[in-house]
Amino acid sequence: MRKTLLYAVPVTFILVSLTLMISGGWLKEPMGDQDELLKSVQNIEQHVKRNEWQEAKREHTYTKKAWTIVSKRIQYSVGKESLSEVSQILSRMEGAIEANDANVTLVEAYSFYELWENLG
Known part of the structure; x- marks a missing residue:
């Protein structure tokens, strides 16, 4: 029993650690209505393209909470x-949304998409 525990505990710890370290790809995906980060940035992009700055501000508030x-x-x-x-x-x-600067907002949105794709 003691020998089994001597091996089981470290092996379990290593397996859990490895699983946690490689799980970024699926952990970044939404797990509810509170954390739909990618969708939120896409919504900001659409609001900015339609010059709906108040909606973009509201969506960005949600984005910060989701992040x-x-x-x-x-x-x-x-x-x-x-x-x-x-x-x-x-x-x-x-800042770009506050300044009503569509160009900078869209540049940052596309930067986010690239980083998000490579995250995890």
Whole structure:
């Protein structure tokens, strides 16, 4: 019994750690109505293209909340730099929305898409 535990505990720990480290791809996907991050950025893009700035601001508020939820889930499976870069993109996007600058908002949205695709 003791010998079994001696091997089972480290092997279990290693398996759980590996699973957590490679799970970023599916952990970034929405798991409810509160964390649909990709869809939210796509909605912002559509609002900006139609010059609906108030709706874009509301959607960005949801986006920040969704990012908070998703970032907690994926923090152990992606690099810290990637998490920071997504946060920076969302902050720049917020500034562009406040300034009603469609060009910068769309550039940041497409930067987000590229990063999101490679995340996890």
